[in-house]
Amino acid sequence: MNATAQEIQSETTARAPERAEQQTRSRPLAAPRVDVYETSDAYVVTADLPGVAESALDVTLEKDQLTIAGRVEPVRRESHRLRLAESTAGGFVRSFALPEGIDRERIAATVKNGVLRLTLPKSAAMRPRKIVIHPAA
Amino acid sequence: MTSTHFTHPFGRTPWRDFGRMQAEVERLFDRTRGRLNDSYAPGFPAVNLWTSEDEVIVTAELPGVDSDKIDIAVVEDTVTLSGTRSAEDAPEGAVIHHRERGYGEFSRSFRLPFRIDAAGVDARYANGVLEVKLPKSAADRPRKVPVQAA
Numbered sequence: 280m281n282a283t284a285q286e287i288q289s290e291t292t293a294r295a296p297e298r299a300e301q302q303t304r305s306r307p308l309a310a311p312r313v314d315v316y317e318t319s320d321a322y323v324v325t326a327d328l329p330g331v332a333e334s335a336l337d338v339t340l341e342k343d344q345l346t347i348a349g350r351v352e353p354v355r356r357e358s359h360r361l362r363l364a365e366s367t368a369g370g371f372v373r374s375f376a377l378p379e380g381i382d383r384e385r386i387a388a389t390v391k392n393g394v395l396r397l398t399l400p401k402s403a404a405m406r407p408r409k410i411v412i413h414p415a416a
Numbered sequence: 417m418t419s420t421h422f423t424h425p426f427g428r429t430p431w432r433d434f435g436r437m438q439a440e441v442e443r444l445f446d447r448t449r450g451r452l453n454d455s456y457a458p459g460f461p462a463v464n465l466w467t468s469e470d471e472v473i474v475t476a477e478l479p480g481v482d483s484d485k486i487d488i489a490v491v492e493d494t495v496t497l498s499g500t501r502s503a504e505d506a507p508e509g510a511v512i513h514h515r516e517r518g519y520g521e522f523s524r525s526f527r528l529p530f531r532i533d534a535a536g537v538d539a540r541y542a543n544g545v546l547e548v549k550l551p552k553s554a555a556d557r558p559r560k561v562p563v564q565a566a
Contacts, residue, residue: 312516316506325504327517329477329544359466359473366464366477393479393544 309371311347311395319407322381322399326373329393330366336395338388340377347395348372380405460522461497461546471551472528479544480504480517486541488548490534495550498523530556 311326326347328336336349353368382402389396461476476497478486486499503519506512528550536551 312518313514314504314512314517315514316504317511317513318507318509322513323506323510325480325517327477327479327544329479332543354464354475356466356473359468361464362467363463363465365459365462366475367462392481392541393477 309367309369310373311371313373320401322378322401324375324397324399326395327393328371328390328395331393333390336390338397340383340386343377344374345377346372346374459524460518461524463524465526470557471549474526474548474550476546477544478541478546483541486546488537488539490532490537490550493529493531494525494527495532495548496523496525497546497548
């Protein structure tokens with residue numbers, strides 16, 4: 280179990296998915312902050328994506344690489360002047376190497392209040408099993 | 417306590433020389449960073465600020481914060497955004513692999529170049545972003561004085 284745990288270490292890869300690359304051009308891609316925890320049946324990834332509409336977010340699984348990518352549209356206001364800009368507008372991307380034993384068909388993603396939550400269930404074979412000890416007859 | 421206060425970041429010359437003021441704000445944060453939760457970037461939440469003749473619009477990135485946990489306080493020319501971001505509650509026995517998202521109390525204050533019409537403040541929260549419209553109070557709007565013919 281420990282080996283799989285280490286494999287989920289995230290890596291902000293230089294290679295962005297094609298779509299994000301096209302959209303962001305020369306702008307650097309931001310990496311969203313994430314939390315990852317593991318229970319006996321699943322890995323849960325939560326990512327802060329403020330201002331990202333569901334339609335501007337792509338979650339892709341390619342081989343064993345899970346990628347969260349998308350775009351924050353900068354807000355433009357005709358009648359106002361922008362005086363302070365700390366927010367991260369533009370493209371973002373973050374990739375993770377998935378540990379073995381994920382049930383790929385049951386990966387679930389939800390977005391609420393600008394937070395993406397991914398649940399990656401472990402396949403039945405990877406879940407810890409309790410062995411029942413029968414008393415000797 | 418993970419909140420940071422700075423009251424008059426813009427000093428006496430609102431909006432002018434913004435870069436220098438911002439640097440000062442950063443220094444303030446640096447000085448207090450020792451008391452902050454490490455996973456918090458200095459100056460949480462990240463804020464954008466727009467101005468026009470009659471109002472200031474502040475947007476703040478507050479992903480995962482329930483709108484009823486956000487407090488907006490207006491006193492004369494100062495607006496304070498504060499609240500609490502609760503920790504993601506991992507179930508008991510869970511193994512934490514990454515914890516980059518900050519949590520705890522936050523507070524940021526901005527002094528505007530005019531007094532705020534508190535009754536006219538409008539705040540919305542969507543997709544983890546808070547948007548607050550702060551209109552200029554009538555008392556601070558320029559008034560046209562009609563010249564009476566003698």
